[in-house]
Amino acid sequence: MTTTRPSRLLGLAALVTAVSTIIGFADTPAYALGYATPGQMGLPQPVTEVARGISEFYDLVNIIIIAITLFVLALMIYVMVRFRESKNPVPSKTTHNTLLEVAWTVVPILILVAIAIPSFKLLMLQYTYPKPDVTIKAIGNAWFWEHEYPGTTPEDKTFTVTSNMLSDEEVAEKVKSGIPTPRLLAVDNEILVPVNKVVHMLVTSNDVIHNWTIQPFGSKIDAVPGRLTATWFRPEKEGVFYGQCSELCGLNHAFMPIAVRVVKPEIYDQWTAAMKAGDRKKAKEITDRVALDHAGIKSVADAADQR
Numbered sequence: 096m097t098t099t100r101p102s103r104l105l106g107l108a109a110l111v112t113a114v115s116t117i118i119g120f121a122d123t124p125a126y127a128l129g130y131a132t133p134g135q136m137g138l139p140q141p142v143t144e145v146a147r148g149i150s151e152f153y154d155l156v157n158i159i160i161i162a163i164t165l166f167v168l169a170l171m172i173y174v175m176v177r178f179r180e181s182k183n184p185v186p187s188k189t190t191h192n193t194l195l196e197v198a199w200t201v202v203p204i205l206i207l208v209a210i211a212i213p214s215f216k217l218l219m220l221q222y223t224y225p226k227p228d229v230t231i232k233a234i235g236n237a238w239f240w241e242h243e244y245p246g247t248t249p250e251d252k253t254f255t256v257t258s259n260m261l262s263d264e265e266v267a268e269k270v271k272s273g274i275p276t277p278r279l280l281a282v283d284n285e286i287l288v289p290v291n292k293v294v295h296m297l298v299t300s301n302d303v304i305h306n307w308t309i310q311p312f313g314s315k316i317d318a319v320p321g322r323l324t325a326t327w328f329r330p331e332k333e334g335v336f337y338g339q340c341s342e343l344c345g346l347n348h349a350f351m352p353i354a355v356r357v358v359k360p361e362i363y364d365q366w367t368a369a370m371k372a373g374d375r376k377k378a379k380e381i382t383d384r385v386a387l388d389h390a391g392i393k394s395v396a397d398a399a400d401q402r
Contacts, residue, residue, distance in 0.1 A: 129311050129336030130277045139310045142332045142357075146313030148217045155213060159206060221313070224327050228292035235298075235305030235318035235340065238347035242286045244367065252371040258282040260350050274386045280337040285354040285382055289363040290333050298324045306342035309355060317342060330357040334389055358385050 129139070141147040178186075232243040242256045261269065261281045269276035288294050298307045300318040308315040312328040330336070338353040358366070362385055369378040 129334055130280055141313065142311045142330050142334075142336065143313055143328045144331075145217075145221055145328065146311055148213075148220055149313050152213050152217055156210060159210065163206075221326075224295065224325070225293050225329075227295040227327070229288055230295045230297065231286065231288075232297045232299070233307045233318065233353075235300040235302075235307070235344070235351075237302050237345055238340075238351040240282075240307075240351060240353055244370070246371075254367075254370040256284050256286050256370075258284050258286070258352075258354065260352050272383075272387075273390060273392045274383070275390055277337065279350065280339070280352045280354070282352055282354045284379075285335065285356045285386075287356050287358050287363055287366050287382065287385075288330065289360040290330055290357050292360065293327060293329050296326045296328075298326065303344050304342050305340045305344050305351070307338070307353065308341040309336055309338035309353060311336045312338075312355075314338075315341060330355075333357050333359065335386065356382065356385065356389075 129142075131139070138150050138153060139146075141150050230245060232245065234241040234243065239257065239259045242258065244254050244256070246253045259282060260279065261276065261283055263278065265283070266276045266278050266281060269281065296307060296314065296316070298316050298318045299322060300320045302320060304320070305318040306315065307318055307326070309328070312330065314326045314328050316324050316326040318324070335354055335356045338355070340348055340351045340353075342348075344351075362381065366378050366381045369375070369381060
């Protein structure tokens with residue numbers, strides 16, 4: 096029984112998909128805390144619907160690119176072997192082939208349509224904003240971030256969390272306490288959001304253009320002075336997820352990270368209540384306790400035992 100060309104192509108597509116899936120599964124543990132580890136491959140593990148759509152679209156386009164590249168490579172090898180000078184001392188004078196001309200017009204159109212349909216769906220998902228459960232205003236500064244939690248009622252207090260990158264000494268102290276703390280990504284004050292809740296980010300800047308980016312959320316939006324831009328996400332997993340300013344903004348552009356910790360709704364309520372009451376010490380204790388819990392450490396005493 097002979098193998099037909101369509102079945103060969105389907106087999107090739109299945110092989111590429113399998114390899115992509117294996118690589119994706121190999122990535123998953125590396126992003127358990129929302130940051131990269133040495134030697135990993137692929138995109139960050141998505142924790143929102145939008146980020147998952149971006150990863151799936153990325154895989155689809157890669158499969159198409161690989162298939163086209165292999166097809167063109169095979170065609171070039173065939174032409175070089177089949178029509179080399181020693182085999183064809185008198186070259187063909189054919190100038191037109193209706194079937195080929197139709198094929199190389201129609202096939203690229205079909206490829207573009209195959210890319211366009213999921214692309215448009217993803218764009219609709221990104222820019223169709225569901226009703227928010229939490230709204231946060233992110234303000235870029237040279238070179239740190241402020242996150243403002245506006246009150247939901249006239250009596251409700253607004254509070255602001257200012258986040259600066261931790262120094263190497265501060266990172267070492269955090270690590271000693273048992274909290275995983277990546278260098279150049281960890282900040283002194285993380286912002287908290289509740290898991291499985293819709294968060295709207297309103298983004299602006301006080302000086303130059305910055306960019307608020309959290310890859311596992313699929314969020315990336317410019318912070319423009321004098322303008323208010325927006326993005327949204329609904330995190331599906333607890334943990335801490337890091338991002339960075341992704342717009343060249345000056346001397347310390349590389350040193351203004353973002354840290355968002357996704358927590359249970361009741362923990363989020365406790366933290367916001369402490370912040371609104373002005374008790375930042377209690378809020379910090381809540382954040383540290385949750386960080387230890389996310390790291391699999393239940394108490395400071397447990398952290399000391401692990402050391």
